[in-house]
Amino acid sequence: MTDRRNIDIPRLTAHYRTMARIRAFEEAAEQASKDGLVTGAVHLSIGQEGIASGVCANLTADDQITTTHRGHGHCIAKGTDPGAMMLELFGREGGTCGGKGGSMHIADFKVGMLGANGVVAAGIPIAVGAAHGAKLQGSNRVVVCFFGDGAINRGPFLEGLNWATIFRLPVLFVCESNGFASTTRTDAVTGGPGPVARAEALGVRAQEVDGNDVLAVDEAVAACVERMRAGGGPEFLLARTYRLKGHTASDPAPYRPADEVEARWAEDPKAAVARTLADAGVDVAAIDAEAKAEIDGAVATANAAGFPAPERAYDDIQDIGAPAWAS
Amino acid sequence: MTDRRNIDIPRLTAHYRTMARIRAFEEAAEQASKDGLVTGAVHLSIGQEGIASGVCANLTADDQITTTHRGHGHCIAKGTDPGAMMLELFGREGGTCGGKGGSMHIADFKVGMLGANGVVAAGIPIAVGAAHGAKLQGSNRVVVCFFGDGAINRGPFLEGLNWATIFRLPVLFVCESNGFASTTRTDAVTGGPGPVARAEALGVRAQEVDGNDVLAVDEAVAACVERMRAGGGPEFLLARTYRLKGHTASDPAPYRPADEVEARWAEDPKAAVARTLADAGVDVAAIDAEAKAEIDGAVATANAAGFPAPERAYDDIQDIGAPAWAS
Amino acid sequence: MGQLTYIEASARALAEEMRRDPKVWALGEDLGRGGVFGQYKGLVEEFGPDRIADTPISEATIMGAATGAALVGTRPVVEMRFSDFALCAVDELVNQAAKARFMFGGQARVPLVVRQPIGMWRSSAAQHSQSLEAWYVHIPGLVVVCPATPADNHGLLKAAIRADDPVVYMEHKGLWPLTGEVPDDPDPDHLVPLGKARVAREGGDVTIVTWSRSVHTALEAAALAEARDVSVEVIDLRTLWPWDQEAVFESVKRTGRLLVAQEAVQVGGFGAEVAASAAEALGRDLKAPVRRVGSPRAPIAYARPLEQLLEISPERLAEAAVDLVRGAVAA
Amino acid sequence: MGQLTYIEASARALAEEMRRDPKVWALGEDLGRGGVFGQYKGLVEEFGPDRIADTPISEATIMGAATGAALVGTRPVVEMRFSDFALCAVDELVNQAAKARFMFGGQARVPLVVRQPIGMWRSSAAQHSQSLEAWYVHIPGLVVVCPATPADNHGLLKAAIRADDPVVYMEHKGLWPLTGEVPDDPDPDHLVPLGKARVAREGGDVTIVTWSRSVHTALEAAALAEARDVSVEVIDLRTLWPWDQEAVFESVKRTGRLLVAQEAVQVGGFGAEVAASAAEALGRDLKAPVRRVGSPRAPIAYARPLEQLLEISPERLAEAAVDLVRGAVAA
Ligand SMILES: Cc1ncc(C[n+]2csc(CCOP(=O)(O)OP(=O)(O)O)c2C)c(N)n1
Ligand SMILES: Cc1ncc(C[n+]2csc(CCOP(=O)(O)OP(=O)(O)O)c2C)c(N)n1
Ligand SMILES: [Mg+2]
């Protein structure tokens, strides 16, 4: 945790609320997956909540984000209703995408959440394009593009960062380096000095931050956003963290030693904030309880909700040439 | 030109012979294209001969290369018969690919020339794979991958260099930076500090060399190849040069000022070698004449040769499921 | 009416739409110098480099960035240079652009046009000659357009730009210099509607259904067949998805015979969809079995004589048309 | 004979081929931990990390490097994880691997297998469910295989690995746990030949031609149809290119009726090629028009009930088969 003497307790409390809501959501999603209530794959961001909260606290409602398969936290931090998200995971009516997208395709355009993605690194060009659009529209909104440490080995990383540089676009690239790409340790498949060097070699201002320190993230991003709004062009943030759970809710992750995971749980970013706030007299248990109640309600609602009407499988495809629905 | 006092005149003469043959080939190809004898697109490497010769002089017959749409010089330097190449450009029987590939798909596996390519940057993963194959086979051959300064903005550049690093493959990446990608100045569309920084950020040992100085290229590549054979992993060479002609033989390149081109002609790498050799008493005119005679013969032969038999359009597709030829 | 080439017609269509709607912009390699074939000539001078954007050689990101820019309300026209290079951007087009509207439950649309010049042309060889329209017809979410004339390259491009879904717009390189009438001072809202075929020639004995450059081959074939007393109707589909089944079925019901002509590889080509649909729907009403003519399943060779062998010729098409009629008579 | 699952059968096939031929190796993400579905379980332990190679998330280079490695004489087995991700590697497969042998005039071959698991499976949604076999059938140079049973996933994978051309090998995710007989101690050269169909069930009234998971749907449909006195022959194509026209035509000539069943989007699907070919070749010998059943042209929805709606059901298929027979009788 950043130097404790100057901590803005109300701001940190707001972060804690966001992180608690994300944690509660992820835990509930994990359980629902294990219970067979969520049929599609679910990727949990437990342990990475500090990044989502630290980044999105610096964005306005107009600003936009893209995220990945592991994007629940980013959605919640950007303002998406967890109730609608849970409905989406359950594939029910009222979900963010009417139950048609699921966890990997949550989107919520009204809060600037331009979509998760089932394809690693595919959000990068889309985010860059959203920022290109902002520039053409003369808007001063900024775009944040979240991706994992596995994504930096796909071509769109190079193409997208180069593009943002040459068009001087307001995109903040946030690489959540959680050590793994599925069952593979990213170190083993990533050459060179690292993500920061890659970004700099593409002309993007880059820095590393402790992704488990929400205030450090917050502070770094505040500066990034300020520079971007002033026309400074793209920024890159390497946020180091750890994937405390398996790749999906059904992955027990036997490929890593238990003591490694245990040691990382000791660095749980949410617990760290809780300690600081407790020291400052904040009732964190109440925040946790509130978050849990909200998410419990979301699960109950999702579980009770109806599935989308069959004709929904045929709508919102395209204006002309869509298949006709005939019960 | 590298320090003149220590010049190895026989080696430089050999370079000059290669460069003269390439130049003669390109001039003849240009003319044949203008005369309508070569119907497909032809991309000339005039002004870039020093790189082809300087690199390939360090390769054995077992070593392999991949090249691009602008690859005639690399083929000749690697040992492909210009006669077979000219037949290929003319689309005739006896061409390197039997007239089925043309200028952009020349290949000559018996000399380790694994193919030109019509898709920018597509040779990068192929070269990397060829080196991966060498490693699996326990061979100590090395692979050279030629590409342009426009190719470093495509995804395969990142993916391929990262791959070569993590598998520690013997690939020398040679970026021929001739200032242009078609009608576009590459500076205008390339972000960041440049190709060397990009390569280093991907873990590849990288250096810049004057591509118009054949001996500088030769020396740098000699060291690269030695390190690669010793298991040192991939290398990157940025060879600065200039595209003295248009993008294709039919491009007058009106998008660049005449005086810029004129100034660059003064740095013609072939003329530079000619001056050095002439000072040393070598009869460069005789070498030029010999090269011209060889290529004139190639053109005459190509012009007189027959087109491939129609059934060739149906062969070498695949062992099962190829279309049947029925005159 | 004025005479324009196919290429000029497209430039005019784009300019008109860019004047009409400030949200329209174009991006691709070399556009600032008019594009590799000259399709963008004069446009950067009028609209400036922000709206006629020069890009790096980054097809995946050209397509992906256009998708992002479309999602936030701009209307990009993407230039892929050769349809073959669009194979470097398939995830972006097929997994992202085509599916976003549906996956996101209708929250957003992806109004973009991706221009993908197709076809065999002057010994361009295997990586610069493909016609892969069948691929995009198979992908939900996409509209697929293949204009055959200057008038259509004007009216269809305008309609494509105004569409709110991703349109794969495939011009034929061999048609660039083709001259034809294009409305001179058009009603700015004069479009050629997407999804509507055009009867390029009327006839009574057999219907040739075709698109793109093959329309002209079919018209030549029709003239050859006429000399042999076979009357050929030629339907230019113009839009491959959605294709005008109504027009095709009406014609085939009348003639009783269907010949589908395509430059693409016949195996798995779009002609299979047309032929299968007609065989299913019209079944025994046909006077002869449906028939397809297309390219053999071979990569496209460089040598001009081999390349020409792969193209469908008017003679071959006429022969097939006459056969269909004579064969049916004999049956 | 022993019982193996579809997934185990593939692992055994690969292990057998790797033992037989040291040139064979596999590459892809997570293979060292058995692969995302467990197809590679135990292999790194036997063959080591050079031959069971863990790669970065770099689909384009996985495919492109395999192409290069094949060109120099190794025999790579490429794992694409989900066929949808292969859309990140289309240039490498279609422009490079498929065309190299031809473009280079036969100087080199590209002996590789690219495994692309397909199909709808447990709410995988639009980017993890596609069946794009039709695309690869359309591309000269490629062989396309879609095994439906454990025995075939053993014998066909072995045959694919021994083929000297690039093979697109599409396993269905929904079949992984399917159990069936696989030769226990096989003749090491016991292969299922590429290009040969299998009669999965004999019948006399109508021929269902199908492949991959839909073979099982068709078998269920055949049982339902039998209860309604309609005798269905089910042909499992196994290889889509080259497909076994001889076997299909022989059967359809006998039954007089063809129904093509596919999980893929029907529009532009491979079923169109089969239906069009049969309509062309068998024409008026048919007792009823050809017919296709497939998925509507819609992205695949996440919600399980919507996803199920897109799958072809035994009931729907049986209905179509019965209709074909009854309709023909009525005609
Ligand atoms: C192009 C592509 N290849 C492979 C996959 C399968 N896949 C899904 S998530 C994942 C790991 C991603 O790792 P990283 O980017 O670090 O994100 P994390 O899961 O750690 O958040 C992989 C390989 C995919 N979705 N897309
Ligand atoms: C993927 C792809 N995009 C676009 C093209 C068209 N194209 C052919 S050469 C070229 C310029 C290449 O520039 P560079 O890599 O610098 O090579 P140079 O021509 O200068 O040798 C372009 C854009 C292509 N062949 N492939
Ligand atoms: Mg990760």
Ligand SMILES: [Mg+2]
């Ligand atoms: Mg260049």
